[in-house]
Amino acid sequence: MKAVQFEEFGGPEVLHIVDREVPQPGPGQVRVRVQAAGVNPLDGKIRSGALQALFPTTLPVVPGFELAGVVDAVGEEVEELSVGDEVFGWSDTGAYAEFALVTAMAVKPSGLDWASAAALPVASEAAERVLDLLGIKAGETLLVHGASGAVGTLAVQLAVERGARVVGTAGPDNLDRVAGLGATATTYGPGLVDRVRALAPEGVDAVFDVAGKGALEDSIALRGSTDRIITIADFRARELGITFASGPGQRSAVRLGAVGRAVAAGDISVVVTTYPLERAVEAQQLSDGGHSRGKLILLVS
The missing domain is CATH 3.90.180.10 (Medium-chain alcohol dehydrogenases, catalytic domain)
Incomplete structure (x- = not known):
């Protein structure tokens, strides 16, 4: 072969x-x-x-x-x-x-x-696992770094399904795509803390870092602590006292099948x-x- x-x-x-x-x-x-x-x-x-x-x-x-x-x-x-x-x-x-x-x-x-x-297999497993670890609930605000990527797009949609408000970061070319997923979109990079505070003046309840591009310090500033911040991409996490949750996870055929049916039905893109x-x-x-x-x-x- x-x-x-x-x-x-x-x-x-x-x-x-x-x-x-x-x-x-x-x-x-x-x-x-x-x-x-x-x-x-x-x-x-x-x-x-x-x-x-x-x-x-x-x-x-x-x-x-x-x-x-x-x-x-x-x-x-x-x-x-x-x-x-x-x-x-x-x-x-x-x-x-x-x-x-x-x-x-x-x-x-x-x-x-x-x-x-x-x-779907890797991205949906990672997205659902981290949302579960963060304990995302209806009415909470979740910040997703890297919301336009494979894991990020699913994390945004699954969090919105749970009733959360999502602020998602992406490059300028992908902001419309992130907004179309149901998130409030903003660019990453310098000034992120001020931009997120303007968009979510009540604060963010949790942070999911998919991008791994140096946003952990900003995440700590926005949360006021290292609590409820998880990254699957930034290997500096342990140095900063943040949970690093990358890995194979639980390969659930039942959950994968459910996500596949949701995509086939047009409920998730x-x-x-x-x-x-x-x-x-x-x-x-x-x-x-x-x-x-x-x-x-x-x-x-």
Whole structure:
């Protein structure tokens, strides 16, 4: 099968297409013919070697944590899925490939396209997990740093569903998009504290940092403490006494299925930018830059 792989740590240029053996499903696994694979900032951090201390990686590696595709083979102990079923979920073997093994997945709703389905597993899990950790309630004000990205757009919409008011930061080109999600939009960067205080004079009850671009000190100033501030992107968190909540989290097929149905019904929107698998280098370059709008997706088949 065709797959993207790297054999050494470095920049996106270490990625290249290789031929690998098609993996065989073990107990509890299915093999999926991949249609679309999600590109995440974590992919680039692992590829660069920056996270070896936290996520030890044995080379060579096929990147990618999330995918959507068609069940191609079923392992032992799998009873609810059959060959031909359309699914989306988390890859066990790397998603930048024509085939991957999957344990945690949901059946893809018929109204959900492949790219949007592949955009959901990682981002929806992270968004829901952090909103739960923050204990967001109706009537509260949540500040989201990086509201136009894959996790940020879902966090905004899910928080609004909970009855919260959201102030979301983004670049100038993405302010209209963030406002369209139901948030009060403002730019990030110098003067952020004053801008947020003008928009939310009653204060912010919680902060979700998706961007990891140096906004933690401003978040502390706005909160008046480190309480109810969580980042999934800024590794300085522990130095400042802030909760760092990045990681694999709980891979719930039930919750993923619910989000997928909401997207298919038009209740939640996602924005995707697609590249063919052969342009994985370009997609990761854009991801590494941190300015992509919505979710980057590799189309495989």
